[in-house]
Every structure is written in structure tokens, then in C-alpha cells.
Amino acid sequence: MLFAMDLNSQNNLIDRQPVAAGRFYPAGKESLSRDISGLFAKCKKTAGNQRVRALISPHAGYVFSGRIAASALSAIPEDHGYDNIFIIGTSHVMAFDGASVYHAGDFVTPLGKAVVNKDIANRLRKEHRVFNFPLTAHDQEHSIEVQIPLIQHYFSTQPEIVPIIIGSRNDRILRQITNALRPWFTPDNLFIISSDFSHYPSYKDAGIIDDLTAEGLISGDPETFLETLRQNSKKNIAGLSTSMCAHTSGLVLLYLAEKHKNLEFKRIDYCNSGDSPFGDKDGVVGYHAIALVEKGSNPAAARGTESDFSFTKGEIRELFSIARNNIKTVLEDGKRMTAADQAGIPAALRQPLGAFVTIRIDGKLRGCTGRFTSSDPLCEVVRSSAISSAFEDPRFKPLTSEEYKKCDLEITVLGPLKKIKNIDEIILGKHGIYIRKGQSSGTMLPQVATEQGWNVEEFLGYTSREKAGLDWDGWKDAEIYIYEGLVLGEKSN
Secondary structure, eight states: OHHHHHHHGGGSOOOBOOSSBTTTBOSSHHHHHHHHHHHHHHSOOOOSSOOEEEEEEOOSOHHHHHHHHHHHHTTSOTTOOOSEEEEEEEOSSOOOSSEEEOOSSOEEETTEEEOBOHHHHHHHHHHOGGGBOOGGGGTSOOTTGGGHHHHHHHOSSOOEEEEEEEOOOOHHHHHHHHHHHGGGOSTTEEEEEEOOOOBSOOHHHHHHHHHHHHHHHHTOOHHHHHHHHHHHHHTOOTTOOBSOTTHHHHHHHHHHHTTOTTEEEEEEEEEEGGGSTTOOSSSOBEEEEEEEEETTOSGGGGOOSGGGGOOOHHHHHHHHHHHHHHHHHHHHHSOOOSSOOOTTOOGGGGSOOEEEEEEEETTEEEEEEEESSOSSOHHHHHHHHHHHHHHTOTTSOOOOHHHHHHEEEEEEEEOOOEEESOGGGOOTTTEEEEEEETTEEEEEOHHHHHHHTOOHHHHHHHIIIIISOOOTTGGGGSEEEEEEEEEEESTTO
16 A cells, blocks of 8 residues: 555655754754854865765764764865765664655755755656655655755755665665666766764774774675674674664665775774764764775875885974874873874875884883774874773783883884785785784784794784684685885884
């Protein structure tokens, strides 16, 4: 009966009125415009010469996730246009065995109308039964609506939109939805997946779970993503109800992208509701901005030459100052800065590079954490890694003020990962290695092998057993990557 009613509704044009205004974002046009302008002014900017094919953007209240959602759209060059924007979310209000595409009118927000491409919407309904589910799925659903004012603000020429709500978790149905959308998954159209990430763990647990979920997603492999979600559930983390509320929508994007070898996912920014002055740290919601881009469309992708790792003595001193000052601030004030102040930071230290910070006392390891690759500036990676090495390395207790006076720091700046087929490609002292098998992975930095006097197979064996949690010979049927690192010593600079 619902199926028949929905088929007939295409003749009754009814604009979808806002239900999130006044709750998720301001209801007044002027206040909404002012708030959105502020979000884009403060958000992280990553747009370069890159062609963005899809975005994953949060849909919470703007005071919690608006800055992250703005950073997602800001990954698109301002002068780039699209024919259509497909906005896809997973229903919060009802379950049904397919998808509902809004076709009966346009979407209204305080900023005006967002025109729905009714031709595409009705083609989806006419040609694919999986899209013939009732419009009522949109009535109280906020996940599509909260994206639209941001779109209206960002694009000078407004693309038409195709609003889609998914109501099923059945993989067969998700594949049907994917196949129906595939003809429009082209460079002329943008796909926005509207999704928050972890729901209701503690602030610290959210950071861990959201990082794992993002890694599973940006792998580009649907099964890796699903296995990550399963493993997250098995951790029995207090308060965690889901790792990604619209994971079915994310899965559709992975299915769309999996045959396109020229596409890759890139992280843009992250926070959770505990970072907002209106949130608490006990039960938070996580927010990622992630882009799917065409490979080679961003000049940053070409980085990796030796010159990228050449720093002046002044730049090296600046890196160690950032590391030291942030550790000292935590020790003295009990506070940590949420991001490094980049005012006056040299351009070389604002490159998106991975890095590790190692802490030693009397030559003995006292902490070491970092990131292989990052879309964040090097100065920010060093800041966060220094704090993590001092206070969050699970192998050690948090660094004390007395220990801080005696510690030496070492910063290793990392180049891009390169997958190898033959271990003869590994050059001891030059290459770090990263081993990955299923959900297990681990690394050792380039200097570790020479410090310990290992040969190549020992380097692989120790990394496999001690870091990846595999057997000694686990590397033999695992993926092996190498990367170069520039080791910066504090005392010599």
C-alpha cells in the first residue's frame, strides 16, 4: 500500500520544509548566514588543485560539528562546479528495505530553496524498485537537511541536489542502491555522505575508535571497513552504541568507488562533541571530514623528493620548541592546546607530513608515538605526537616534571609509504617498515634497525612480532611498506 501511494505522489509537488532549523542550526536567515560564515572562516582549509568526487561530512548541530562540515566542503576549490550533489544519509527515524529519494518538490531552508533534480529522482524510482519507498522517510530526518545551508553558502552557482535516505542494512539491497547510482558517479557530480562517527563513548575512547573507523574507511576496501566495525563492537567500550551512524551510506560510497583505481580517500579534519564549549567529555559523538579525490590532482601528492625533507636549523629549532612547549604546558598547567598556532610558522613546517616524536632519558626509551601520513601540517603532527609520547604511550606511565628535565627528544619526519614486493628493496638505516595483515599492523622507524644491529629479516621479524602482533614470520604473507625518514636530533641543532 505504501509502495502504491508513493508512486502516485510524484504528481503532487510539495516542497520539503525545514525541521532542523532552530534545533541544529539557527532558524533566522541573518543569524544562519552569520554563523555559517564564521564556520568557514575558522575551519581547516585543504583545497588545492584537486578534484573532489565525494565527501563524508557530519550532520550534528552546527555548534558541535559545523566547523568539520565546513572543512569538508572547503576541500573543494571555490571555482569548481558540479551538475548535481547527491546527498545520502541513513534514516534515523524508520527502517525500510531500500532507499527513499525526495522527488515531490524542493528542499527549503532559511537561506532559500535548494532545487531537487526531479528528473534524476524520478528516473531512480522508475527504473529501480529499491528507490520506491515513501517520502515520509524525509519528514523528520535531519541528516540531509543540515548539509544544505552549508552547500547554499559555499557554492556561488547552486548545483541541483538529489536527497536520498537509506533505510536498510541488508548488503544485497545496498548493492542494488549502489548499482542504481553508478551511472551518476562521475566527475560532474558530487556525492556527500552525511554521517557522524562514534556515539557516546568517553572523549578519549572516541578518539581511538574514530581513528580506527576512519582508517578502515579510507582503506577503500568494503570488507576492511566492515571488519573494523565488527572489531570495534567487540571491544565492549563503555557507552559506544555505534562506530558510524550512517555506515550503510558509507558502504554505498565504498561500493561505488571500489572499481575506480584512480580514486583515493583523504582525511581532512576531526573533532568530537567534547571539543565544543557546549559538550561534555563523558558521552561524546565523533565527527570526521573525509574526501574522496582523484589521484594526482593535488600537487601535494607529488611530494616525496629528498628536498621535501630539508630543513634549516631555525626550522628544526622551531619543531623542537613546539614539542617542548606543549609538553611543558601540560605538566605545568594541566592543559593542552587543541592545535598549534601556525602564525609565523615557516612554510616548510606546514607541509602535510607524518612524524614521530621519541623521548629518551639517559639513552633509554621513555615514549614514542606519531603518525605515518597526515593531512595535518607537520607542526601540528609534532605537537600532538609530543604530547602523546609524553603522556599517552601505553608502555609507560605519564611523564613527570622531574623526568622532563632529563629527557631528550628526537623527531623523525616521514616520507610517503611505498608498497614493496621484494624485501631486497629495504635499505637498513634508510627505510622504516610498515607491516599490515588484516586488522593487524605495526611499524619500526628507520633508525631502529641500525641502533639494534639487526639484519633485514630480523628487522622484519621484530616488527612483525613486537609491533604488528603477528608471529615472527608473519611478515612473509603480509603487506610490507617502506618509507624514508629524516631523523632530527635535539642536541645537534
